[in-house]
Amino acid sequence: FVFPLCLLFLPAVCGQLNYYFYRNTCPDLERIVFNAVISAVMNETRMAASLLRLHFHDCFVNGCDGSVLLDDTDSMIGEKTAAPNHNSARGFEVIDAIKTAVENSCKAIVSCADILTLAARDSVHLSGGPYWPVSLGRRDGKTANKNAANTNLPAPFESLDSIINKFQAVGLSVQDVVVLSRAHTIGAAHCNTFKSSLFNFKGTSSPDQTIEPSLLGNLQTLCPxxxxxxxxxxxxxPMTQDRFDNAYFKNLQNNEGVLQSDQTLFSTPNASTVPYVNFYNNYPYAFFMDFHISMIKLANLSVLTRSDGEIRKNCRFVN
Known part of the structure; x- marks a missing residue:
């Protein structure tokens, strides 16, 4: 089962990433990461969504190379202050803690990019979502790209066409747009990511009339x-905010998507995404399978391996 998946998703990577990469050099890696994620999520359930989002924001910029984890230096501006990440990307301290625990067990062996990929998988699973094998062997990038973070990452107020174009630009499909957007079944959003839909939708000085009225009223009260x-x-x-369940698609069908970028998957007339929303709402088990397939595709985007990149000593800085 694993081998065909590897062939299906970026076969050029298959010989470089593998599921047993650290079997001899860091055999306790997955246990260390899993235990650390359990601790972080028990301390704050929202952290599961934050770690998943951090992985997504990493892979969409320069590929899955840990670039989102880098702090600014005198010679480099990192991605943390880019508009999609500033005051919203979080979980960096959790990754730091995992890196410290991993280094104590197997020094200078495991990349921050692999740690972040495993932490995202474990966050989904601990929230009730699927579990899937993660191929390993990524190396860490030596630079970040703030401009690409501002340009490449989908925004919560973008049109569906724009979102699809950004996914396709990195090799992901329309189906991946729907599947990976469903990650928003957990977590929360800042008011400024959707407030324009509540009061001044597309410059009309009125709310988006497609939002379900009771949800609209609740959000206007919460975010005046x-x-x-x-x-x-x-x-x-709102009903199952910490549970990775199938409510997301039902919410879209009921015009209860909080973010415009979510609701547009179902509300855009004749959109190619609508059949996927309907299908996954009816067949949640099919979604679980497709989600882990899309996550494998995401985690294999433009990875660095072998002599490329490095194994960072500290996830916040290049060596």
């Missing part, structure tokens, strides 16, 4: 027009 508190959050799935 004259309140710009960056710490106010809205659950992306």
């Amino acid at each position: 027009e004259n309140n710009n508190d960056p710490n106010t959050l809205a659950s992306l799935d």
Whole structure:
């Protein structure tokens, strides 16, 4: 089963990444990461969504190379202050803690990129989502790209065509757009990511009329027009905000998507994404299988291996 999946997703990577990469050099790696993610999620359930998002934001910029983890230096501006990440990307301290635990067990062996990939998988599984094997052997990039983070990452207020184009630019399909967007069944969003839909939708000085009325009222109360508190959050799935379940697609069918980028998957007339939303709502087990397939594709985007990149001593800085 694993071998065909490898052939299906970026076969050029298959000989370089493998499921047993650290079997001899760091045999306890997956246990160390899993235990650390359990601890972080038990301390704050929202952290599962944050680690998953961090992995997504890493892979969409320069590939899955840990570039999102880098701090600014005198010679390099990192991605943390890019618009999609600034004051919203989080979980860096969790990755730091995992890296420290891994280094204590097997020094200078495991990349930060592999740690982040495993942590994202474990976050999904601990939230009730599927478990899938993660191929390993990524190396860490030596630079970051703030401009690419601003340009490449899909924004919550973008049109469906723009979102699809950004996915296709990195080799992901329309189906992957729907499947990976469903990660928003867990987590929360800042008011400023969707407030324009509540009061001034596309410059009309009125809300988006497609939003279900009771949800609209609740969000307007939570995020009043004259309140710009960056710490106010809205659950992306109010009923089961910490559970990786199938409610996401039902919410879209009921016009209850909090983010415009989610609701547009179902509300855009004649969109190629609508049949996928309907199918996955009816067949949740099919979704679970397709989600782990899309996550494998995501995790294999433009990875560095072998002599490329490095194994960072500290995930925040190049060696």
